[in-house]
Amino acid sequence: EAGVAQSPRYKIIEKRQSVAFWCNPISGHATLYWYQQILGQGPKLLIQFQNNGVVDDSQLPKDRFSAERLKGVDSTLKIQPAKLEDSAVYLCASRSGELFFGEGSRLTVL
Amino acid sequence: DAKTTQPTSMDCAEGRAANLPCNHSTISGNEYVYWYRQIHSQGPQYIIHGLKNNETNEMASLIITEDRKSSTLILPHATLRDTAVYYCIVRVAGNTDKLIFGTGTRLQVFP
Numbered sequence A: 001e002a003g004v005a006q007s008p009r010y011k012i013i014e015k016r017q018s019v020a021f022w023c024n025p026i027s028g029h030a031t032l033y034w035y036q037q038i039l040g041q042g043p044k045l046l047i048q049f050q051n052n053g054v055v056d057d058s059q060l061p062k063d064r065f066s067a068e069r070l071k072g073v074d075s076t077l078k079i080q081p082a083k084l085e086d087s088a089v090y091l092c093a094s095r096s097g098e099l100f101f102g103e104g105s106r107l108t109v110l
Numbered sequence B: 001d002a003k004t005t006q007p008t009s010m011d012c013a014e015g016r017a018a019n020l021p022c023n024h025s026t027i028s029g030n031e032y033v034y035w036y037r038q039i040h041s042q043g044p045q046y047i048i049h050g051l052k053n054n055e056t057n058e059m060a061s062l063i064i065t066e067d068r069k070s071s072t073l074i075l076p077h078a079t080l081r082d083t084a085v086y087y088c089i090v091r092v093a094g095n096t097d098k099l100i101f102g103t104g105t106r107l108q109v110f111p
Helices: none
Strands: A005-007 A010-013 A019-024 A031-037 A044-050 A053-056 A065-068 A075-079 A088-096 A098-101 A105-109 B009-013 B018-023 B031-038 B045-050 B061-064 B070-075 B084-092 B105-110
Touching: A005 A088, A010 A019, A019 A088, A019 A105, A031 A075, A044 A065, A044 A075, A075 A088, A098 B045, B009 B018, B018 B031, B018 B084, B018 B105, B031 B061, B045 B061, B045 B070, B070 B084
Parallel strands: A010 A105, B009 B105
Antiparallel strands: A005 A019, A019 A075, A031 A044, A031 A088, A044 A053, A065 A075, A088 A098, A088 A105, B018 B070, B031 B045, B031 B084, B061 B070, B084 B105
């Protein structure tokens, strides 16, 4: 069974630029999550989708972060404009029972 | 906020059992205890979960105290590949639930 796919694995941008991350969950998984993990900390939930609807986005900084899950499958997370403190690993996870995580996208903002 | 407390770090000799404790004194009756681990540069990986009975699978054993206020994850024969950050999480199982991670325990297995 294929796992959760994420791209790109690494991205370096300058502050005030924009960036987008893509996630392809495990086939058939209705629930999808985006987490932000800053170095030395545990993952922090940004947004949770159930199919193509948002279940929880209370921790998403909506002035600069946006996420969508069109057609209830793939998802994209966008940051515009990026700040230095956005440097982190962005993890996508999907669930049918237990959560399965992708390897993450590491963002460095200079 | 995370509802669990774990030691920041632990060491274990290769081949020995690694016992990772977790306190969850405010756990509710319908909340499960979950354990995930995160090896360097990878996403978290599910290990095991339980409600009130002890559980065992091919990766680990989970011992939950009778009052459910604490638990211990046991890796019976630790290997160098078990070096990782281990997260203990309490969670209400359901379609819209989510995992709230704390800072976890960094386990270092040494030769």
